[in-house]
Amino acid sequence: MTITTGAPLPTSAPAESTAPRTTQRGATPRRFLMCRPEHFEVTYAINPWMDPSKPVDTALAVAQWELLRSTYEVLGHQVDLIDPVEGLPDMVYAANGGVVYAGKAMAARFTYAERQPEGAAYQAWFERAGFRPTIQAASTNEGEGDFLVVGRIILAGTGFRTSVDAHHEVREFFGAPVISLELVDPRYYHLDTALAALDDHTIAYYPPAFSPASNAILRQLFPDAIIATDADAEVLGLNAVSDGHNVVLTDKAVHLHERLRERGFNPVGVDLSELLKGGGSVKCCTLEVRS
Numbered sequence: 001m002t003i004t005t006g007a008p009l010p011t012s013a014p015a016e017s018t019a020p021r022t023t024q025r026g027a028t029p030r031r032f033l034m035c036r037p038e039h040f041e042v043t044y045a046i047n048p049w050m051d052p053s054k055p056v057d058t059a060l061a062v063a064q065w066e067l068l069r070s071t072y073e074v075l076g077h078q079v080d081l082i083d084p085v086e087g088l089p090d091m092v093y094a095a096n097g098g099v100v101y102a103g104k105a106m107a108a109r110f111t112y113a114e115r116q117p118e119g120a121a122y123q124a125w126f127e128r129a130g131f132r133p134t135i136q137a138a139s140t141n142e143g144e145g146d147f148l149v150v151g152r153i154i155l156a157g158t159g160f161r162t163s164v165d166a167h168h169e170v171r172e173f174f175g176a177p178v179i180s181l182e183l184v185d186p187r188y189y190h191l192d193t194a195l196a197a198l199d200d201h202t203i204a205y206y207p208p209a210f211s212p213a214s215n216a217i218l219r220q221l222f223p224d225a226i227i228a229t230d231a232d233a234e235v236l237g238l239n240a241v242s243d244g245h246n247v248v249l250t251d252k253a254v255h256l257h258e259r260l261r262e263r264g265f266n267p268v269g270v271d272l273s274e275l276l277k278g279g280g281s282v283k284c285c286t287l288e289v290r291s
C-alpha cells in the first residue's frame with residue numbers, strides 16, 4: 001500500500017497484502033512522539049544529504065508529515081506531539097530527541113551546535129510526560145537515530161554521531177544489553193539510516209554501511225535478516241517504522257517493499273521527499289516512546 005500527499009486517507013488500517021506470506025505476523029499498538037515541521041528548512045549542512053542551496057517547500061513538508069502522522073493513527077497507534085521551536089529546523093527528526101525505554105528517558109546530546117538546544121526541549125517533554133528518571137545523556141548521543149531496540153537488546157550505532165561512551169551510558173541507565181555497531185559510510189551517518197528493526201527478532205540492513213567486524217556481528221545475530229539493495233538504501237528505505245506487522249517506509253524503496261511482503265510484513269509506503277532534503281525519512285520523524 002502506498003499513501004501519497006493528496007491521496008484520500010484510508011479510513012481503516014491498510015488492507016493485508018495479497019502477496020505470498022511465510023508467516024502471519026502480529027502488530028502491537030505503539031506510542032510515538034513527533035514534531036510538526038513548521039520551521040523546517042535547510043540552512044546548514046551537517047550530513048551529505050543537506051544542500052542549503054536547494055529550495056525546500058515547508059508547506060509540502062508539513063503536508064507529507066501530516067500524512068505520516070495520520071497513517072500511524074489509522075494503523076491504531078498513539079501520536080504525541082512536541083512543540084516545534086523556531087530556529088531549530090531539524091527538530092522534526094524527533095527520533096534523535098532521545099531514547100525512551102521501560103518508562104525511563106534519556107534525552108539526546110547532539111554532535112553539532114546547530115542541534116544542541118534540541119536536547120533540552122526533548123528533555124522537558126519527557127519530564128512533563130512523566131518518564132522517571134529523565135536525564136540528559138552525558139556523552140554525545142543522538143537518540144533513536146543511533147539506538148534501535150530489537151526485542152530485548154539495543155543495537156547502537158557509532159562512527160559519525162553517537163559515541164561509544166554513550167553506548168556504555170545507555171547500557172547502564174536502561175540495564176539492557178547494548179551491541180555496538182560501527183558505521184563507515186557518511187551517507188548512512190545514523191544507525192537508523194542503514195538498519196530497520198522489524199520485530200523482536202527480525203531486522204533489515206544494508207551491509208556496506210557497516211565495518212567488516214560489525215557485519216560479522218549482524219550476520220551472527222540475525223542470519224535471517226532482510227538485506228537491502230543499494231537502491232533501497234539510497235532512498236533511505238531502511239529509515240522505517242514497524243509495529244511488528246505494518247512497516248511504514250518511503251514508497252521509493254520498491255525492492256524492500258517486495259522483500260517485506262515475502263516475509264509476511266505489510267509495507268505501507270509514504271512520500272517524505274521534502275524531509276529527505278534534511279537527511280531523514282520516516283523513522284527520523286518518529287520517536288517510539290516505550291513505557
Ligand SMILES: CN(C)C(=N)NCCC[C@H](N)C(=O)O
Nearest residue numbers: 093095096145190278280284
Ligand atoms: C533517524 N534519524 C532521526 C535520523 N537519521 N536523523 C535525521 C537527522 C537529520 C539532521 N539534518 C541531522 O543531520 O542531524
